[in-house]
Amino acid sequence: MSEQVSVMTGNEAAANAARLARVQVIAAYPITPQSPVVEQLAAWVESGELPAEFVAVESEHSAMTVCIGASTVGARTFTATSSNGLAYMTEQVWWAPGARLPIVMCVVNRAMAAPWNVLNDQQDSMSVRDAGWVQLFCRDNQEILDTTVQAYRIAERLHVPVMVCYDGFLLSHTMMPVAVPAPEQIDAFLPPFTEPFTVVDPGDPHNIGPVVMAEPRADETGATRGGYMEIRALHHRALLDALAVIPETDAEYASVVGRSWGGLTWEHLLDDAEVVLVAAGSLGTQLTVTAEQLRAEGVKAGVLGIRAYRPFPVEALRHKLAGRRLALVFDKALSYGYEGPICSDLRGAMLGADGAPAVFGAVCGLGGRDVSPEDLAEAARRALADLDAGARTRETDWINLHLEGRA
Amino acid sequence: MTTKILDLPDVSFVLPGNRSCAGCGIGIALRQITAALEGRMVMTVPASCLTVLGGMFPIASVNVPWVNVAFPSTAAAASGIAAGLRATGRAGEMTVLAMAGDGGTGDIGIQALSGAAERNEDFIYLCYDNEAYMNTGTQRSGLTPAGARTTTTWSGKRENPKDLPRIMEAHGVPYVASTSAAFPADVYDKVAKARGITGLRYIHMNTPCPSGWGFDPKDTVRLGKLAVDTGLVVLYEVENGVFRLTGRSASLAKTGRPRVPVSEYLATQTRFRGMKPDAIQAVQAWVDDRWVRYVARDAGACD
Numbered sequence: 001m002s003e004q005v006s007v008m009t010g011n012e013a014a015a016n017a018a019r020l021a022r023v024q025v026i027a028a029y030p031i032t033p034q035s036p037v038v039e040q041l042a043a044w045v046e047s048g049e050l051p052a053e054f055v056a057v058e059s060e061h062s063a064m065t066v067c068i069g070a071s072t073v074g075a076r077t078f079t080a081t082s083s084n085g086l087a088y089m090t091e092q093v094w095w096a097p098g099a100r101l102p103i104v105m106c107v108v109n110r111a112m113a114a115p116w117n118v119l120n121d122q123q124d125s126m127s128v129r130d131a132g133w134v135q136l137f138c139r140d141n142q143e144i145l146d147t148t149v150q151a152y153r154i155a156e157r158l159h160v161p162v163m164v165c166y167d168g169f170l171l172s173h174t175m176m177p178v179a180v181p182a183p184e185q186i187d188a189f190l191p192p193f194t195e196p197f198t199v200v201d202p203g204d205p206h207n208i209g210p211v212v213m214a215e216p217r218a219d220e221t222g223a224t225r226g227g228y229m230e231i232r233a234l235h236h237r238a239l240l241d242a243l244a245v246i247p248e249t250d251a252e253y254a255s256v257v258g259r260s261w262g263g264l265t266w267e268h269l270l271d272d273a274e275v276v277l278v279a280a281g282s283l284g285t286q287l288t289v290t291a292e293q294l295r296a297e298g299v300k301a302g303v304l305g306i307r308a309y310r311p312f313p314v315e316a317l318r319h320k321l322a323g324r325r326l327a328l329v330f331d332k333a334l335s336y337g338y339e340g341p342i343c344s345d346l347r348g349a350m351l352g353a354d355g356a357p358a359v360f361g362a363v364c365g366l367g368g369r370d371v372s373p374e375d376l377a378e379a380a381r382r383a384l385a386d387l388d389a390g391a392r393t394r395e396t397d398w399i400n401l402h403l404e405g406r407a
Numbered sequence: 408m409t410t411k412i413l414d415l416p417d418v419s420f421v422l423p424g425n426r427s428c429a430g431c432g433i434g435i436a437l438r439q440i441t442a443a444l445e446g447r448m449v450m451t452v453p454a455s456c457l458t459v460l461g462g463m464f465p466i467a468s469v470n471v472p473w474v475n476v477a478f479p480s481t482a483a484a485a486s487g488i489a490a491g492l493r494a495t496g497r498a499g500e501m502t503v504l505a506m507a508g509d510g511g512t513g514d515i516g517i518q519a520l521s522g523a524a525e526r527n528e529d530f531i532y533l534c535y536d537n538e539a540y541m542n543t544g545t546q547r548s549g550l551t552p553a554g555a556r557t558t559t560t561w562s563g564k565r566e567n568p569k570d571l572p573r574i575m576e577a578h579g580v581p582y583v584a585s586t587s588a589a590f591p592a593d594v595y596d597k598v599a600k601a602r603g604i605t606g607l608r609y610i611h612m613n614t615p616c617p618s619g620w621g622f623d624p625k626d627t628v629r630l631g632k633l634a635v636d637t638g639l640v641v642l643y644e645v646e647n648g649v650f651r652l653t654g655r656s657a658s659l660a661k662t663g664r665p666r667v668p669v670s671e672y673l674a675t676q677t678r679f680r681g682m683k684p685d686a687i688q689a690v691q692a693w694v695d696d697r698w699v700r701y702v703a704r705d706a707g708a709c710d
Binding site: 025027052053056057058059061062065066067069070071072073075091092095199200201202205207208209210212213217218219225 | 446447448449451458459461462463464465466467469470471472473474475476477479480482483484485486487488489490491492493494495497500501518519521522525526
């Protein structure tokens with residue numbers, strides 16, 4: 001009843017997590033770089049190693065729909081996708097949380113077309129951040145496995161779906177040692193899913209997800225039931241409750257498996273840091289190297305990693321960043337015509353907070369553009385120079401952009 | 408097995424006072440559909456007239472489990488419900504019924520339906536074909552008949568409707584049937600037969616729509632029957648690839664009784680008002696050609 005360490009890709013780590021979570025229905029459609037996750041699960045279902053239904057659907061829209069149908073009748077479900085696949089299922093990406101279904105989906109982060117590009121950035125999952133899912137970002141393959149298992153506990157406690165995001169190729173296709181818990185360990189952590197939000201039973205018929213009016217209405221007994229806004233407010237409350245449930249779940253997992261990932265955020269060399277480098281996903285791992293390099297140059301740098309992007313951990317970030325000089329946010333996504341999404345969110349969170357640092361944004365790595373720790377360090381030096389020159393805000397810094405020549 | 412209308416079971420899972428329009432064919436048929444499944448079912452429904460019939464939260468008008476889903480997703484939702492019931496050991500407790508309109512089935516829903524049919528998923532899919540997007544205000548669908556005026560074909564649709572049951576047949580599913588809401592016993596028998604079959608069962612149901620077609624709500628059944636008497640709507644089933652006409656269409660073919668000219672049927676509805684004689688003639692020729700092939704298939708010819 002102990003862990004086995006194997007060298008595996010991020011996709012294999014995700015598949016192992018789904019197996020350990022004893023998922024009952026898997027539905028997916030192939031897209032690079034997600035495909036190996038479901039290829040592995042299909043093989044386990046075929047061999048009987050994983051007693052689950054595998055539905056090889058004809059599109060991502062149907063992949064999420066199959067999960068919606070199966071989850072509605074109380075089955076534990078899993079899917080995974082990337083980029084345009086996520087965009088294609090967007091209608092259902094909104095339906096699943098609205099219907100309060102605890103679906104877990106791995107999003108293997110990939111750039112959005114057009115133009116075609118199969119490499120990594122985080123534009124895909126960022127584009128559905130407002131749909132009402134919990135979004136967790138992973139920095140390495142071990143975290144992918146552990147977070148995907150934790151995602152079921154979070155989803156089923158709160159009745160909201162959870163998106164586990166990890167960087168395409170950088171993690172999905174990169175081999176790393178991963179400790180795989182024994183099934184008994186995960187069974188001790190994750191009980192079977194027995195309390196679905198919805199009842200599907202001919203002996204107790206319900207109309208699930210019907211038209212809901214703007215105003216509250218009386219039911220057949222005369223009792224007032226909420227309208228659309230009340231339902232939305234309760235959904236929002238569940239996401240806010242996740243701010244407590246995510247760290248609790250991480251702590252419970254640590255007590256069984258022995259590993260903790262820090263809940264909402266994680267940090268490296270943060271204690272006395274004056275300059276804080278902020279990012280989500282594997283970019284955060286790179287930033288740890290950058291921070292060490294900057295420290296060698298005498299800059300008190302540290303890293304604050306975003307693990308939970310939705311719900312956005314406002315209080316945790318305010319607390320961690322109070323008294324710092326600068327928060328420099330590295331986004332692998334962009335809200336066109338504005339700036340990187342994490343940067344905007346962080347600036348909003350800092351507004352009016354005691355001891356709030358200046359918040360500067362940088363965009364990097366779009367469509368798999370290579371970014372090295374030295375590139376990131378150089379961006380930090382530029383930001384510091386701007387700050388020392390008196391800037392409190394500035395335009396987004398594009399890292400490794402070469403606009404000379406024709407696009 | 409042919410059930411007579413007076414022998415239909417005296418149970419109803421459709422409660423009085425639902426929100427369907429007066430004379431709606433769906434309301435008539437849903438009683439028989441749910442009765443044929445004895446209420447031991449879960450139905451899944453996309454945004455459609457049927458959603459309206461089902462009621463607004465927190466009041467429901469149908470006494471069976473009902474899962475609302477997004478417009479294009481009915482067949483995938485039914486696949487997921489069926490998979491979820493198998494995975495949780497409850498597959499034997501209820502039949503999964505997907506029920507959507509013509510647009511939800513033949514236009515926006517056809518991809519998910521085709522995928523589910525190719526996988527031979529275990530559910531009944533019933534398309535209630537009222538021949539346009541009625542819930543959104545009578546816009547043309549791929550199943551709107553030629554000549555019909557809709558709010559997106561103001562001078563009458565130019566194309567014939569796509570033959571959805573034949574598309575489903577081409578998937579090789581074990582059961583395909585065509586029925587009409589004007590023949591409740593035929594609807595009942597086909598759903599009851601489908602219930603006993605495993606795999607994807609497709610039932611296409613012509614469903615007269617007073618508001619969308621432009622006729623008096625009291626005439627729903629009369630017009631539905633008239634459509635069958637012209638041969639525009641044909642009652643049949645294809646069981647494991649074997650075709651046979653059923654009910655009124657079978658007796659029309661057997662007796663050789665002349666079919667009613669389509670012009671008589673078209674004249675009953677305002678949507679066909681002002682149709683030119685050559686357009687009516689084209690519809691008649693289209694119906695005649697199809698009828699000959701249906702009768703030949705019924706007699707055992709390959710098609």
